Amino acid sequence: MRHTLRLLPLPLGIALCLPAFADDKPLNWGLCPATDVLPAFTDAPPADKAAVATRDQQPTDIEGDQLYGTSTVPQYEGNVALKRGDQFLGTDHLSFDTDTGNYRAEGNVRYQDSSIRMVAQRAEGNQESDTHKISDIQYQLVSRRGNGGAESIDLQGAVGQMHRSTYTTCDPSQPVWKLSAPQIEVDNDEGFGTARNAVLRIGKVPVLWAPYFKFPIDDRRQTGLLYPELKVSGRNGFDYTQPIYLNLAPNFDDTLMPRYMSKRGLMLDNEFRYLYRGGRGELLTAYMPSDKLRDRDRGRVEYSGFHNINSQWQARANIAWVSDERYVEDFSNRLLGVTASNLQSQAGIYGTGENWSGGLMADYWQLTDYTLTEQSLPYNRQPRLFGTWDKPVLPWLDVGVYAEAVRFTHDDVNYKTRTPEGEYIRNGQVKTSGIGVDxxxxxxxxxxxxxxxxxxxxxxxxxxxxxxxxxxxEQGLADEIRQTNLAAAGITNPTPEQLRGNTSxxxxxxxxxxxxxxxxxxxxxxxxxxxxxxxxxxxxxxxxxxxxxxxxxxxxxxxxxxxxxxxxxxxxxxxxxxxxxxxxxxxxxxxxxxxxxxxxxxxxxxxxxxxxxxxxxxxxxxxxxxxxxxxxxxxxxxxxxxxxxxxxxxxxxxxxxxxxEDLASLRARYLMSNDGIVNLTYRHRLNPNGSELLEQADLSFLYPISPSWSLVGRYYYSIQDAKPLEVIGGVQWDSCCLAVRAIARRYVRNREGDLNNSFQIEFVLKGLSSIGQNTDRTLRRAILGYNRDDLYLVPPSNTGASRDDYDPNQIP
Structure with missing residues (x-):
């Protein structure tokens, strides 16, 4: 028979509570048992996600072995089943008062929809006031992995409370980790939950306790704490970062990242992001009031963003600044990062069409290598106007043009300071011939x-x-070019006319x-x-x-x-x-x-x-x-x-x-079963004058010992210098619901060849989050093919953007 009784809003109270911590990273559940924690109910309708959107408009069908009572208070007995869309509620006994809206379900209460499967001993409440109480609950998520239980849940409209609830993605027979809380309050209208005295246990050991915290239960972002990052290194000591997420508006947010380094002090990192229909941007800042190792304030600013002017034109900017020339060395955790000698900032507008491309931009360079001087920096382009046009006029005729107009400047003040008479000053001395690099x-x-x-x-x-x-x-630069040419030609006593260079x-x-x-x-x-x-x-x-x-x-x-x-x-x-x-x-x-x-x-x-x-x-x-x-x-x-x-x-x-032999490079790669990989590379290159430039060997691997254990490592060695450039050794342990990665790393941190040591450990609670440092990022960079999705990619360089957006020397 059909009735207007609404099914209980159980998914709102359970499926979106503790499981809301889950991240979006694809996970490997291959080590998990193939059985369901709660087997599917044979009398439930098949899962149909398409029916979720229309369930509120559909009537509820009620079936049972017996129907007795009155028309006002009907009672169903034996194999009672309520079905509406993708929802199913089964019980041994159901009574419902049509006048007051009170209902009671007792004995073998079962609920299932497209997102959750649940069993309970009792459910009662009032449909008119939308209040419900469910007791002695066990649940399993259907749309993603996760299961747990609760002593009871109280729902009143969109607000609910869970008492003595648990959540894990582990099989009950192997509870490697479990998150539990005596009380969790859920507000589905506001989109967040509040947990009190929550405890995370790995095995039986409590590893994380939070007396009070709020968390999102849907796609809406909420202000709160994110999981911390922990690491230890020889340069920074104990290194702890606690991200704090601030949901400022639907289209922009901010993440504060206080970071404590025992050997340096306190640093405040910040990440601000914004998004709108025509573009997006990100601003990263960092400030350390007093670095105990450098005895000075440190900081950085990075901005990247774009704005789509229309379908053909886009404005974008990438701006970077650091407080000193050793910032990149001290706070970059990548081997490539310490080889970058400068930072480039640029901004401009860029366009493209069917047969053309062009733009107007400007850039600026900052030195980030204390072993060099500003004279080694590239020229700033302030501004640069460029464009290309090419068109097939006939099947056998193409025409085109490259064009560029640039103004070059340089910020080496020792080379462009002038006296009132227009003479150049270099290192405090007046020079009659120009040496300015204006x-x-x-x-x-x-x-x-x-x-x-x-x-x-x-x-x-x-x-x-x-x-x-x-x-x-500039006349000074023209004079410098002339002076260099005269010296190369062996002319030691040039006349004043000979010293004056051509400015055009x-x-x-x-x-x-x-x-x-x-x-x-x-x-x-x-x-x-x-x-x-x-x-x-x-x-x-x-x-x-x-x-x-x-x-x-x-x-x-x-x-x-x-x-x-x-x-x-x-x-x-x-x-x-x-x-x-x-x-x-x-x-x-x-x-x-x-x-x-x-x-x-x-x-x-x-x-x-x-x-x-x-x-x-x-x-x-x-x-x-x-x-x-x-x-x-x-x-x-x-x-x-x-x-x-x-x-x-x-x-x-x-x-x-x-x-x-000017160049010799050998590459070998072996793919093992179970996602294992071994990379071996040898590189030898000479300078154009025949001197030795580099000779290096690089071995990296991911070696599975068993389905649960694997070894990771890299040995990057400079044969020319007879010293390692980077050494990584680590172990990974994987289970159904928990993965642990621990790696030790020794790497060159500056151009002088000084080495740094670090230790990283990460606990990946599958379906929840990770605790520790992001070791996956380090291993993906060090081991080509670590995740098997980058086998044919070259690791990206972070030495700066390309100097040109087009190549006029490439054959059309």
Whole structure:
């Protein structure tokens, strides 16, 4: 029969209480028993999440073995079942007073919906006043893992109280951890709960006690404490951080992070975030009133954000500042962090369209390495206007242009202080010739025409470009360039006229290139497996006439590191301050073996070399070694996926002129079962002058000993310096509902090679949160493939943003 009786709002009182601590990180429940804590009720309707939204509009069906009493107070006896949408309530006996709204359910009370399954001994209350009391409860979450119990729960409308309640994601037979509280108050309208005297136990040992705290029970954010971070290091000592979350508004929040370091003192970190329809941003700040190790105030400011002006234009900014040149060394916990010698701040507007891109921006650099001087900083670009445009006019004709206008400045005050007469002061002494690095302006324009002729197995692309670069320099910088050139030429007593530099130098040069390639393929069989074997020869000819560029400054231009990509560029420099003369031909060939059953590339290899028909006279400075006529180093690269577990790779550069190995890199990766991995890398590189740059070996691994235990480690060693750069050793233990990671780390913390020690431990309470330091972040950086979702990614560099948003030296 049908009745208007509403089902009890049990999910509001139980499913959203203690389980609300759960985080969103995907977890591995593979070690858990495959059984339900509370088996599904056979007489309940199948779970239907789609019915949740309409359950309030649906009537309730009531069934039972017997119906007696009166029409005013009907009573149901034996296998009583109430069903509405996805909800089910079963009991042995149910009575309901239609006049007063009172009801009582006794004996084997069972409730189930799409989010929770529950059993209780008794439920009673009043439907009209929306008050309910349920006694002796056991529950299991359905939509996520979690179970527990409560002595009783009292509900009055949207407000409820749970008495002597527990929550865990462990199986009752293995209660590794449990969270319990004598009393929890829940307000579903406000979206938060209040727990009193809550205790977290691991095994039988209490590890965390909170006399009073509030927590969210839905997606609405609430002000309160977050879980602390604990760690110990040789530089900071005992390190404790207690995050405090502040929910300021629906679209912005703030997290205060008081941090105590026993060897340094108290630091206050802060993270402010905002979000709106057209953009978002984040402001990070830190302040330490008095660092006991440095005897000074310390701090930092970082901001990143963007605003979408419209569908094509966006304004964005990334701003960073630190209080001193050793801040990054002292408070960066990453090996890459201590190698960054500067911070870049930039802001601008950027646009993109179907055939164009452009922007207007400015940037500023700050020194973060105490071993260097501000003279080593890059020039600030204040401002920089750039744009690109390219369009296929015909199927065989592309036209385009790169353009950039920049004003360069520098903040090295020792180099730009002047007397009233306009003379320069350096290190307190007046200099008659300029040495100021005030900077100047640069205009760079590069239009091009390209003819991409292609066929099914070939392509030929001739390209003709014209590059015009003009400058407006400060007189001091022009004089410095002239003085450097005179010294390089051996002129020791120049006349005053010779010392005065050109403040408006320019360069105009044509650039012609021809890129051509063929594709051959054949079907072959290796063993019993069919493969598609390809052979891909490629020629690239570049012709650029010589232009004298000695009077041009070097603002943001460097030599490219010689690599495979450099074989096919029209300049060997990263910026427009230099355009090398060239009469050269690149010969290259690649081959691949593609598994025709899976489509995977099982083996690939490439080799190439540049033939220089003439000496290249342009260099980055008068003292640089020019490129001589002859042959470049051979560049070879290969990758072999032996099977689904083994992968080998190698890169090699051999210079036939000097008969030396310029670069050797070997890579090996082995994937184990149970998510284990081993990475082994060797790198050796020489400087362009032949001196040793680096020789390093890197071993990292995640080795599962058993389904529960695994070892993690990294040994990153500099063979050249005969010392480790980073050593990590740790152990991981995993169970159904608890994981523990403990790692010890020894790493280089500054350019002087000083080492630091740290110890990190983290308890991951699955379905609740983690306590300790974020060891997962450290291991993901140190062990490529640690989570198996980054096997083909290169760890990101944090040495700063790219100097350019486009590359005018890349062949279109």
């Amino acid at each position: 900077g100047g302006s640069r205009l760079d324009i590069k239009p091009y025409v390209s003819l991409p002729f292609t066929g099914a197995s070939w392509y030929v692309t001739p390209t003709l470009a014209w590059r015009y670069t003009a400058y407006d320099l 130098p320019s360069r105009s040069v044509p650039i012609a290139s021809l890129d051509a390639g063929l594709f051959f393929d054949r079907e072959t069989t290796i063993g019993d497996k069919p493969y598609l074997h390809t052979l891909e020869p490629r020629l690239f000819y570049l012709r650029t006439p010589y232009r004298d560029q000695d009077e041009l400054p070097v603002f943001d231009t460097r030599d490219f590191t010689f690599s495979w990509g450099q074989l096919f560029r029209d300049s060997r420099y990263s910026g427009p301050d230099r355009q090398n003369d060239a009469n050269q031909l690149t010969l290259a060939v690649s081959t691949r073996f593609i598994d025709q059953n899976s489509g995977r590339e099982r083996f690939s290899a490439s080799i190439g070399q540049i033939l220089y028909f003439d000496d290249s006279r342009v260099s980055i400075s008068p003292y640089s070694i020019p490129v001589e006529k002859g042959k470049s180093a051979w560049i070879a690269d290969s990758n072999w996926q032996i099977n689904d577990r083994w992968n080998l790779g190698a890169t090699y550069q051999w210079d036939p002129k000097y008969k030396r």
